[in-house]
Structure formats: C-alpha cells, structure tokens
Amino acid sequence: xTPQPYTTTRxxxxxxxxxxxxxxxxxxxxxxxxxLVPPALLFGMLSPMATDSCGPDDCSKALTTTLTLIMVLxxxxxxxxxxxxxxxxxxxxxxxxxxxxxxxxxxxxLPPLCVLLLVFTLPAG
Numbered sequence: 232x233t234p235q236p237y238t239t240t241r242x243x244x245x246x247x248x249x250x251x252x253x254x255x256x257x258x259x260x261x262x263x264x265x266x267l268v269p270p271a272l273l274f275g276m277l278s279p280m281a282t283d284s285c286g287p288d289d290c291s292k293a294l295t296t297t298l299t300l301i302m303v304l305x306x307x308x309x310x311x312x313x314x315x316x317x318x319x320x321x322x323x324x325x326x327x328x329x330x331x332x333x334x335x336x337x338x339x340x341l342p343p344l345c346v347l348l349l350v351f352t353l354p355a356g
Contacts, residue, residue: 253324253332260316260336264343268312271343274350275305281353293354301349308342315339 278301282290316339322328 248325248327250324250326250329253322253329256333256336257316257319260319260339263340264312264316267340267343267347271346271350272305275301275346278350278353291354297349297353301346304342304346304349308346312339312342 278298281294281298285291285294315335319332319335319339322332322335
C-alpha cells in the first residue's frame with residue numbers, strides 16, 4: 232500500500248463574494264481630496280502669517296497651539312492621508328473588506344478637513 236500525498240484544497244471564493252460597489256468609497260475619497268488638499272495646503276502654509284501682528288513671542292497660547300496643530304496635521308497628517316487613501320484603493324474587492332475600505336476612505340479625508348477647520352477658526356493673536 233502506497234501512502235497518498237498530503238494535499239489541502241482551499242475552497243475558491245464564491246462569485247457572489249465580489250463587492251460590486253468596492254469602487255464607491257475610494258472614489259468619493261479621491262474626489263473629496265481633490266477638492267480639499269489644495270486649499271488645505273495653501274491656507275495651512277500661510278497660517279503662520281497670523282503671528283505677524285503679535286510676533287512669535289507675544290501671541291496668545293491658543294493661537295500658537297492651533298498653529299502647531301495645523302503643522303502637525305499638514306506633515307504627518309499628509310502621510311496618513313496618502314497611506315489610507317492608497318490602502319482603500321488596494322484592498323481586495325470582496326465583501327469582507329467593504330467596511331475597512333469605507334473606514335480608510337473616511338480617515339483619508341480627515342486631516343485636510345481638520346486643517347481647513349482649524350485655519351478658518353484661528354483664535355485672535
């Protein structure tokens with residue numbers, strides 16, 4: 232009697248497991264980023280000019296804290312935006328990954344949105 236070779240078979244995913252709407256969340260995030268990133272970069276980079284009237288040493292604590300938060304959201308937040316946006320596009324197109332895909336697409340929009348919110352609500356110097 233010869234031993235049979237050990238084989239394992241993995242069931243193939245059913246064709247109904249494919250997510251036909253997998254493109255919706257990343258596309259919505261892409262459109263939102265196209266509209267949000269240019270003004271966020273422009274206004275975020277111009278926001279330190281808010282200290283021109285008071286000088287960097289005499290400005291209020293609230294203003295300097297907000298400006299620091301804007302810079303933190305621009306640089307590391309830009310990296311978070313790029314990584315989460317790419318990951319939302321690159322996840323497998325199955326039903327299993329639909330919720331993480333939507334969450335990543337939402338997270339990718341948050342840093343530029345927060346920068347714009349902070350810039351337009353800068354406290355007095």
